[in-house]
Amino acid sequence: MATDIVYVPSPNRTQASGGQTSGMTRTNAIAGQASINASIMTAAPRTSSGVHHHGEQDTIIYALSGKGSVLTEGGKKRVDLGPGDFCLIPKGLEHQEVNDSDEEVVWVITRSGDSANVVNVDNWTKP
Known part of the structure; x- marks a missing residue:
């Protein structure tokens, strides 16, 4: 865990996160450094992710650009x-x-836990 400031390079130099869903690109900004993690989600025009959840992680989205849902x-x-x-x-x-x-839609994503947990599901299991 970090004990000093962690510098984050601009998003175009970050590595793709391990947790992905179809239709979306997620790149790590801060992972493995603290009990929270941050990433940038980019969605191309006219795309959607697969249905998923993040297990025991709460997720906060900040919409940076574009209009998504x-x-x-x-x-x-x-x-x-x-x-x-x-x-x-x-x-x-x-x-x-x-x-x-x-x-394009760009969101800043922050989650509890030191790295993103993405659990893809085939279809909606909870209406």
């Missing part, structure tokens, strides 16, 4: 996020990130 409740509930918006996804909550727009 998070689906929950079997895809029935939709929360739209634009630049400057925050969103909390509680641990274990199945969700899907969606970019229905014609522009």
